[in-house]
Amino acid sequence: MAEEAHSEGGLVFHPMDQFIVRPLFGDGPIQWYTPTNVTLWMALAVLCTVALFVLGTRGRAIIPSRVQSVAELAYGFIYKMVEDITGHDGVKYFPKIFTLFVFIIFTNYLGLLPMSFTPTSHIAVTAVLGFGVFFAVTILGFVKNGTHFLGLFWMSDAPLILRPVIAIIEVISYFVRPVSHSIRLAGNIMAGHAVIKVFAGFAAIAAISPISIFAIVAIYGLEVLVSFIQAYVFTILTCVYLRDALHPSH
Amino acid sequence: MEGDIASMGQFIGAGLAAIGSGAAAIGVGHVAGNFLAGALRNPSAAGSQTATLFIGLAFAEALGIFAFLVALLLMFAV
Numbered sequence: 001m002a003e004e005a006h007s008e009g010g011l012v013f014h015p016m017d018q019f020i021v022r023p024l025f026g027d028g029p030i031q032w033y034t035p036t037n038v039t040l041w042m043a044l045a046v047l048c049t050v051a052l053f054v055l056g057t058r059g060r061a062i063i064p065s066r067v068q069s070v071a072e073l074a075y076g077f078i079y080k081m082v083e084d085i086t087g088h089d090g091v092k093y094f095p096k097i098f099t100l101f102v103f104i105i106f107t108n109y110l111g112l113l114p115m116s117f118t119p120t121s122h123i124a125v126t127a128v129l130g131f132g133v134f135f136a137v138t139i140l141g142f143v144k145n146g147t148h149f150l151g152l153f154w155m156s157d158a159p160l161i162l163r164p165v166i167a168i169i170e171v172i173s174y175f176v177r178p179v180s181h182s183i184r185l186a187g188n189i190m191a192g193h194a195v196i197k198v199f200a201g202f203a204a205i206a207a208i209s210p211i212s213i214f215a216i217v218a219i220y221g222l223e224v225l226v227s228f229i230q231a232y233v234f235t236i237l238t239c240v241y242l243r244d245a246l247h248p249s250h
Numbered sequence: 251m252e253g254d255i256a257s258m259g260q261f262i263g264a265g266l267a268a269i270g271s272g273a274a275a276i277g278v279g280h281v282a283g284n285f286l287a288g289a290l291r292n293p294s295a296a297g298s299q300t301a302t303l304f305i306g307l308a309f310a311e312a313l314g315i316f317a318f319l320v321a322l323l324l325m326f327a328v
Binding site: 016081084085180183184187188190191229232233236237240 | 301304307308311312316318319322
């Protein structure tokens with residue numbers, strides 16, 4: 001399909017070409033152990049995290065440097081969010097939630113660099129994050145509350161006749177959660193990057209190239225915003241699911 | 251401009267699926283507009299409700315993303 005679009009001469013390059021996973025060295029087949037561009041940009045995200053939170057806060061100054069205050073702001077922002085949504089007994093799980101937030105926001109922002117690659121634009125990556133949260137939260141709910149966790153699906157304040165119907169709907173919506181949780185992130189990031197590349201393809205046509213370059217700038221600005229908001233939404237939904245697991249009674 | 255009826259169906263289906271993005275736009279605008287209307291009536295309560303705003307926006311937007319995904323699947327995967 002991509003080759004056809006090339007040969008028909010519509011766009012100079014295909015907007016989905018940027019999402020192709022390529023091995024870093026050579027052109028061989030991709031095995032599970034092959035270092036690819038996904039591996040590279042994920043590793044860079046981890047290195048940036050280390051740089052910000054280990055090297056940046058190394059001074060432990062009373063009056064923080066700029067890097068240290070960025071790290072402190074991010075920490076305080078997520079800490080307050082976890083505390084507000086899940087309550088005091090959810091603060092124990094703050095490290096996991098903060099790790100998710102920092103990893104997603106760094107992969108999103110590094111992916112905005114020209115010629116880079118965004119691991120979070122692949123559903124394979126976000127599904128691991130989303131299903132990880134789903135399984136962790138479900139197991140945690142059963143460990144903490146036992147069979148009382150099933151009260152999440154049994155609305156005790158609804159009329160008795162409606163309760164089985166509501167229970168079925170609640171069970172379905174519970175199992176759709178990890179799917180929508182992961183597709184939301186991947187879809188948003190992939191859509192934004194594809195739109196930028198579509199306008200970049202239009203920039204080759206001389207008559208509309210000023211408009212399309214302006215559109216690239218505008219959409220790039222929007223993408224900076226979306227990258228943050230999607231990382232925020234992913235973490236806030238993780239907190240909401242965690243609250244449901246810790247306090248299942250409706 | 252030659253092609254077969256299957257790829258025509260693909261393109262028409264992808265275009266129809268893109269309508270879902272517009273529907274999601276209505277939903278997102280509704281959430282944000284209602285939040286703003288409420289926030290201007292009672293600005294002191296608005297700050298504590300931004301989390302709820304983003305959750306609502308995310309749920310409304312996810313369905314539009316699903317429509318976009320269907321369009322992409324029709325274009326590239328089928």
